[in-house]
Amino acid sequence: MYTRVNQRNLTSSQRARFVKAVIALKRSGSYDKYVRLHAEYFAADGESGLRMAHMAPTFFPWHRQFLLVFERELQTIDPQVTLPYWDWTTDNQPTSALWAADFMGGNGRDSDGQVMTGPFAYQAGAWPITYGVTDEKYLTRNLGRPDRPIVLPTEAELSDALEIATYDTDPWNSAPDTEGFRNEIEGWTVSESMGGYLHNRVHQWVGGHMVGAASPNDPIFWLHHAFIDLIWVRWQRLHPKSAYLPAQPLAADDPEHGRVVSLNEPMPPFAVKPSAVLDHRQFYTYEEG
Amino acid sequence: MTRRRMIRSGVTAVAAVSGTAAALRPMLTTGQQRANVAPDGAGADGAPQAPLAPGAVPALFDEVYRGRRIQGFPDAGAEGVAIKVDGKPLQVMRRVDGSWISVANHYQPYTTPLATARAAVDVIGRAELSMTTEHHH
Numbered sequence: 001m002y003t004r005v006n007q008r009n010l011t012s013s014q015r016a017r018f019v020k021a022v023i024a025l026k027r028s029g030s031y032d033k034y035v036r037l038h039a040e041y042f043a044a045d046g047e048s049g050l051r052m053a054h055m056a057p058t059f060f061p062w063h064r065q066f067l068l069v070f071e072r073e074l075q076t077i078d079p080q081v082t083l084p085y086w087d088w089t090t091d092n093q094p095t096s097a098l099w100a101a102d103f104m105g106g107n108g109r110d111s112d113g114q115v116m117t118g119p120f121a122y123q124a125g126a127w128p129i130t131y132g133v134t135d136e137k138y139l140t141r142n143l144g145r146p147d148r149p150i151v152l153p154t155e156a157e158l159s160d161a162l163e164i165a166t167y168d169t170d171p172w173n174s175a176p177d178t179e180g181f182r183n184e185i186e187g188w189t190v191s192e193s194m195g196g197y198l199h200n201r202v203h204q205w206v207g208g209h210m211v212g213a214a215s216p217n218d219p220i221f222w223l224h225h226a227f228i229d230l231i232w233v234r235w236q237r238l239h240p241k242s243a244y245l246p247a248q249p250l251a252a253d254d255p256e257h258g259r260v261v262s263l264n265e266p267m268p269p270f271a272v273k274p275s276a277v278l279d280h281r282q283f284y285t286y287e288e289g
Numbered sequence: 290m291t292r293r294r295m296i297r298s299g300v301t302a303v304a305a306v307s308g309t310a311a312a313l314r315p316m317l318t319t320g321q322q323r324a325n326v327a328p329d330g331a332g333a334d335g336a337p338q339a340p341l342a343p344g345a346v347p348a349l350f351d352e353v354y355r356g357r358r359i360q361g362f363p364d365a366g367a368e369g370v371a372i373k374v375d376g377k378p379l380q381v382m383r384r385v386d387g388s389w390i391s392v393a394n395h396y397q398p399y400t401t402p403l404a405t406a407r408a409a410v411d412v413i414g415r416a417e418l419s420m421t422t423e424h425h426h
Binding site: 042043047048113133135171203204211212213214215 | 367368380382383384385386387388390392393394395396397398412413414416417418419
């Protein structure tokens with residue numbers, strides 16, 4: 001049992017240890033397998049086959065397990081390290097200390113989007129991109145997407161989504177009429193100009209690698225998803241009578257049969273069922289505020 | 290799992306990147322070139338194009354956008370379309386509402402193949418696409 005904290009409350013020593021562990025994982029070659037895994041399990045709902053990480057009810061439990069495996073590997077390097085979370089409703093500016101040179105590093109430069117400051121800048125020597133959408137070897141960002149500006153989701157937008165009492169609904173996909181907490185948070189239901197909704201818009205706002213298939217190339221990925229995970233915790237607290245859905249495997253004549261994982265079916269590539277990770281308190285707690 | 294898309298490997302050749310600074314941000318290009326192929330088959334410059342080879346699929350679009358040649362072709366796969374940027378495949382996925390996402394824009398759908406291709410160029414700038422995928426058809 002350990003505690004995940006808001007990144008804004010980390011001490012400078014904790015910031016340094018987190019960065020050091022992440023870079024050690026990168027140097028060992030292990031980090032990039034998480035980048036690949038995330039890309040491989042991004043299946044879209046307009047195609048056939050099982051959907052796991054996105055556009056599906058397993059969005060929350062799959063990412064919880066994904067973060068847990070990553071966090072445990074970080075802890076083999078430094079047992080004191082846990083994943084911090086980024087509350088983007090509060091630390092919502094490119095000037096936030098989150099992006100300082102002793103932590104995530106700053107924005108990409110104008111000419112090519114290359115991050116030039118901090119431990120993950122290419123020139124710092126510790127963060128070559130080996131698995132990316134393009135052949136560029138440096139981390140890129142485009143905070144706020146200035147050519148078509150977007151803003152991070154607000155507290156009010158998040159609160160509205162948290163009001164939704166139903167976890168997810170048939171047909172369990174990303175369609176605008178698939179109502180429910182999961183699809184609202186994932187963020188497929190709003191137009192292009194806003195840059196998507198909650199989770200998706202944060203990816204868009206960071207820009208660079210965070211908008212593509214290889215988004216975990218940017219370490220901010222973990223802090224973003226730790227907050228998404230905390231949002232699930234908050235929703236469970238608000239709706240104690242609501243549960244993960246679908247509870248049962250879908251019937252053979254359901255068009256989504258074989259495409260969606262129900263409560264007690266395993267989530268590839270992990271041999272873990274959603275039911276096994278519903279309660280985060282068996283693994284960690286969140287220090288909120 | 291039978292037909293689930295698996296984006297795989299695509300480890301970038303670590304070969305020396307050309308001297309061209311790749312631009313991930315939308316470039317401040319002056320005058321975006323758009324060289325749409327005319328309906329009569331003439332190229333953008335008005336010159337007649339070579340006839341399609343037997344079995345070749347005519348392009349849905351073929352233009353130069355921000356200095357990159359983007360092409361879209363009908364495709365029998367689940368995506369319904371194959372997109373290329375400077376000849377390299379841009380992997381796309383179909384959403385249930387008919388829109389597409391691409392590997393360059395995994396969190397933003399676009400309603401047409403052309404918009405998907407242009408948006409990918411907006412993100413990758415002058416960088417070369419590197420990720421390859423396994424086709425499941």
